[in-house]
Amino acid sequence: MVKDLKHVRFPMKMYRLKTFKEIKSIEGLDEKHLFDVIGRVIEIHCPEEKLINGKNSRLIDFTLEDPDGIQLMCTLWDEHVSKIEAFYNSTSQEPLLVLVQFCRARVCLKSGDVKICSSYDVTQLLFNQESPPFEEFRKRTSHEQTPMRIALSGDMEVRTISEIYRDKEFGDFWVAARIVFIDDPECTCDRNWGDGTLRYRVKVRVVDLDGNAPFLLWDRECLDLIGISADDLKDTHTKGRKGLPKELETLIGLNMLFRIAVRKEQFQKYLNAFPVMRIITDEKIVEKHAPELIQVRDRDLSSKLELELTDEDLWDIEDIDQQMKLKALSKLLHRG
Structure with a gap:
């Protein structure tokens, strides 16, 4: 039974x-x-x-x-x-x-x-x-x-920024670079099953020995880098000299390994940022995979901020302000 x-x-x-x-x-x-x-x-x-x-x-x-x-x-x-x-x-x-x-x-x-x-x-x-x-x-x-x-595996492949743009290969890749510029952070809302979730994103400009590119950091990376969640940063931050939250200003000049997602839209217009999937800030790991980047000075990297506008169709008129920011930053680094 x-x-x-x-x-x-x-x-x-x-x-x-x-x-x-x-x-x-x-x-x-x-x-x-x-x-x-x-x-x-x-x-x-x-x-x-x-x-x-x-x-x-x-x-x-x-x-x-x-x-x-x-x-x-x-x-x-x-x-x-x-x-x-x-x-x-x-x-x-x-x-x-x-x-x-x-x-x-x-x-x-x-x-x-x-x-x-x-x-x-x-x-x-x-x-x-x-x-x-x-x-x-x-x-x-x-x-x-x-x-x-x-x-990270010892034979992990780290690509340069110019290789990413040259090869136009889609996928997820590691890049060793230094943050040299940060745009004003934005808030966006992702909706899932009718509920809105506030997310924070920060667009940064990074430079390596071979070029420069815009990367997109989300609230997950903000928490990992500065120890503050997106909501806390939005509600309690104090602005620094450039109008950015002081906590974000501390990221300028840091060398990191970025795992970025390379998709078709990044090659349609060069100001489209690469989404960052993961970051590695451990100095020993970064130095192991990019020793030259650790040793180079900021002003020696400034020439990489001069974007070559050889393909004018890649740029919109609305992007002029961004180009001016990069040129101004390049001059500032040269003076330093």
């Missing part, structure tokens, strides 16, 4: 959880066996693209840690990449707990270590839930935790 059991404490979902120690034990490893694992994300690597059997595939690696400090590498493929990439592209709050459901174990050919990976389209990822597995994990976790960080 089968009866419905309705009880508030009866679990609606059950998992086949394996410990990290069990997974990393090569004895009895079955790569066809599906299981579940829970851990805290301590490192997320940059997404990559690879050609597998003549087909373009995407992957992203991240590292999990259990309450005992044992670490386990995880690789997600194709449609699963976006599930963790969202945390790579944002300033997520710690701790980031994830339960990977229906994953496989693999032996890494290079290191010989055991790692886990997604299994076709059946793998599921659950983040920071209040279910029993997450509550038990939190209770077992000590206060001394490995801090989460965003990892």
